[in-house]
Amino acid sequence: GSPNSCSASNIGEADIQxxxxxxxxxxxxxxxxxxxxxxxxxxxxxxxxxxGNNDQSYVWDTVSGRLLFQDKSYYAISVELSxxxxxxxxxxxxxxxxxxxxxxxxxxxxxxxTVTRWTPDGQKILSVRSYGPESYTPNDEGSHDExxxxxxxxxxxxxxxxxxxxxxxxxxxxxDGKQFAVDxxxxxxxxxxxxxxxxxxxxxxxxxxxxxSD
Numbered sequence: 001g002s003p004n005s006c007s008a009s010n011i012g013e014a015d016i017q018x019x020x021x022x023x024x025x026x027x028x029x030x031x032x033x034x035x036x037x038x039x040x041x042x043x044x045x046x047x048x049x050x051x052g053n054n055d056q057s058y059v060w061d062t063v064s065g066r067l068l069f070q071d072k073s074y075y076a077i078s079v080e081l082s083x084x085x086x087x088x089x090x091x092x093x094x095x096x097x098x099x100x101x102x103x104x105x106x107x108x109x110x111x112x113x114t115v116t117r118w119t120p121d122g123q124k125i126l127s128v129r130s131y132g133p134e135s136y137t138p139n140d141e142g143s144h145d146e147x148x149x150x151x152x153x154x155x156x157x158x159x160x161x162x163x164x165x166x167x168x169x170x171x172x173x174x175x176d177g178k179q180f181a182v183d184x185x186x187x188x189x190x191x192x193x194x195x196x197x198x199x200x201x202x203x204x205x206x207x208x209x210x211x212x213s214d
Contacts, residue, residue: 016040016051018062030065034058039078043085044120048102050079050088057090059102069102077114082152083122091116095129099152109155113148115169119177124158124200125150126180130167147182149200159203165196179206 016030016037030049037051037058048068050059057076059069069088076090087108091097097116099108113127127148147161163184170183178200186192197207 016049016060028062028065030060030062032058032060032067041080043081044083045085048081048085050081052076052079052090057088059085059088069100069105071100071105074098074100078116080116080118082118083120087122087152089116089118089125091127097127099125099155111148111150111155111157112146115167115171117171117173117180118152119173120175121177123152124177125152126171126173128163128167128169128171128182130169147198149203161198161203163196164205165194173200 016032017026018028018030019025020027034053036053038053039051041050043049047062048059049062050057052058054075054077055072057071057074057079058067059081060067071090074090075092077093078091080089081087082089086102088100088102089097090100091114093114095114096110096112098110100106101108111125111127113129116125116127118125127150129146129148131144145163145167147163149158150156151158163182165184165186167182167184171180173180180198180200182196182198184194184196193211195209195211196205198204199206
């Protein structure tokens with residue numbers, strides 16, 4: 001959701017509704033002429049909203065409704081705006097992502113991972129690449145899944161981590177960007193799920209929360 005207690009949804013008829021998350025009343029609508037938007041993402045200040053439908057990705061001004069950005073070249077399965085709304089992160093089904101300027105449409109850099117998250121200050125990007133349980137065999141010392149940290153300004157890969165467990169496709173930063181969490185499963189037993197909490201400076205797991213599958 002946005003920082004100003006609003007939420008957004010695509011109503012399937014070429015509109016995006018901006019709703020008050022307390023009263024659930026429609027505050028405004030963005031006329032898009034684009035049906036079936038599959039995912040939406042706010043900028044941190046709520047001034048911009050991004051969306052996509054696999055074939056195309058877009059960014060709109062939430063006040064004027066003006067279309068600011070459109071990309072038809074990248075088959076995105078998710079989009080996420082940088083906290084300041086100037087860059088859009090688009091992940092694709094092939095296991096990579098692109099960082100693109102909203103203003104110019106220029107691709108700034110590419111990286112690996114289908115699950116991607118900005119730090120709250122927009123300086124780093126967390127991405128994870130999961131190959132699925134079928135990639136693991138009992139003779140392996142760990143999973144083949146990977147965690148990456150990137151400099152969001154230069155595109156430099158800061159760290160690549162071979163995950164000790166299978167990654168299930170969810171990741172998040174904490175509010176100060178010093179730790180991140182990933183959803184994981186045991187290599188030996190795919191039904192044993194847990195949340196790994198990593199230190200973003202030492203790249204070590206500092207906490208592990210088992211999840212009761214029942």
